[in-house]
Amino acid sequence: MHFFRAMIWVIIWSGSGSGSRVDYSANNELVTSKLQIANGKRIMGTELESRMIGRRLKNEFGRKIYKLSLDIGCTCPTRDGTKGTRGCIFCSQAGSGDFSERYTGKQEELDRAKARLGAKIDTGKAGYIAYFQNYTNTYAPAEYLGPLFEAPLADKNVVGISIATRPDCLDPEIIALIRRLCMCTTVFVELGLQTVHDSTAAFIRRGFPLADYDRAVGDLRAAGARVVTHLIFGLPYPSDRPSAEKAELSLESTEMMLESVRYVARSGVEGVKFQLLHVLRGTDLAELYQNGAFRTLTMDEYVDVVVRALSILPDSISIHRLTGDPPRRLLIAPDWSTDKKRVLNKIRERMVGRDQIVSDAVR
Numbered sequence: 001m002h003f004f005r006a007m008i009w010v011i012i013w014s015g016s017g018s019g020s021r022v023d024y025s026a027n028n029e030l031v032t033s034k035l036q037i038a039n040g041k042r043i044m045g046t047e048l049e050s051r052m053i054g055r056r057l058k059n060e061f062g063r064k065i066y067k068l069s070l071d072i073g074c075t076c077p078t079r080d081g082t083k084g085t086r087g088c089i090f091c092s093q094a095g096s097g098d099f100s101e102r103y104t105g106k107q108e109e110l111d112r113a114k115a116r117l118g119a120k121i122d123t124g125k126a127g128y129i130a131y132f133q134n135y136t137n138t139y140a141p142a143e144y145l146g147p148l149f150e151a152p153l154a155d156k157n158v159v160g161i162s163i164a165t166r167p168d169c170l171d172p173e174i175i176a177l178i179r180r181l182c183m184c185t186t187v188f189v190e191l192g193l194q195t196v197h198d199s200t201a202a203f204i205r206r207g208f209p210l211a212d213y214d215r216a217v218g219d220l221r222a223a224g225a226r227v228v229t230h231l232i233f234g235l236p237y238p239s240d241r242p243s244a245e246k247a248e249l250s251l252e253s254t255e256m257m258l259e260s261v262r263y264v265a266r267s268g269v270e271g272v273k274f275q276l277l278h279v280l281r282g283t284d285l286a287e288l289y290q291n292g293a294f295r296t297l298t299m300d301e302y303v304d305v306v307v308r309a310l311s312i313l314p315d316s317i318s319i320h321r322l323t324g325d326p327p328r329r330l331l332i333a334p335d336w337s338t339d340k341k342r343v344l345n346k347i348r349e350r351m352v353g354r355d356q357i358v359s360d361a362v363r
């Protein structure tokens with residue numbers, strides 16, 4: 001089915017323009033439907049834009065939707081001593097939320113999170129999703145979390161919430177809370193899976209088995225939540241055979257990464273977030289990297305795996321992120337990842353190339 005859908009991608013050519021142009025929303029996600037490519041031809045309405053969550057939310061709510069990154073003061077079982085004390089091996093001290101606003105339920109905190117998006121946004125017209133981002137946002141009693149999850153909904157421009165968490169932190173009280181929230185607003189729940197491979201999961205100190213992920217997706221869907229899975233490309237893992245670079249660790253192969261994508265595609269989620277592995281200052285991963293234990297992906301390798309992953313996922317699964325923004329003050333590698341526009345352009349060019357190949361094949 002996917003092949004036939006790909007064959008009918010619409011390409012409209014025009015004879016002017018050069019260079020490339022891609023528009024981004026305030027959180028730097030790809031949102032436009034227009035691209036001028038180097039050979040002077042213009043492609044509009046490609047499949048990629050229609051699969052991005054920014055476009056889909058705009059269609060759903062009739063206006064642009066922005067995420068407000070919030071920190072409600074949670075921790076993680078891999079940090080507080082329950083399953084470990086040093087967190088996942090790649091995770092920054094801020095718990096994967098280096099751009100968020102501390103939130104205790106006050107409107108002025110929400111307004112500060114809006115201000116972080118930049119002055120260009122028309123705050124009167126824009127819609128927002130309150131994004132509980134830092135650490136594990138269901139790793140606290142439901143009585144503590146409930147009022148914090150509900151508070152942003154008092155703002156008439158907040159159209160829903162998004163909760164970042166782990167599959168092993170969704171006990172029945174939390175699922176009941178999410179079910180109640182789903183009755184009155186849109187609720188996304190983001191699950192940090194990262195990989196389906198046990199050896200990698202153990203090495204990165206993920207701290208839960210794949211079975212927890214399957215159970216969590218089922219429970220969340222039954223509660224009415226829209227489930228999004230987070231995957232990381234470029235993870236190292238200990239292998240028996242030394243790699244070609246004689247490193248102590250091997251990077252997951254493209255096939256291993258795509259196995260994770262296939263698993264997620266079958267798991268019943270509504271969305272996927274792709275993330276390049278960043279080596280950040282102050283993490284245990286940084287120490288390994290600086291000792292030469294592994295390398296990071298090149299831009300071409302990352303673009304290649306993302307494009308292949310996109311060809312695996314059905315259209316019904318929204319793409320929430322093609323690559324992330326590393327916190328520059330913490331980033332050690334890969335340095336090319338700070339040029340997000342270039343990465344997104346390369347992904348798009350590769351998609352357009354595939355589009356053109358398919359189009360030529362059916363002429």
Ligand code: SF4
Nearest residue numbers: 076087088091095135
């Ligand atoms: S990746 Fe998620 S679960 Fe792991 S330490 Fe960071 S915030 Fe916690």
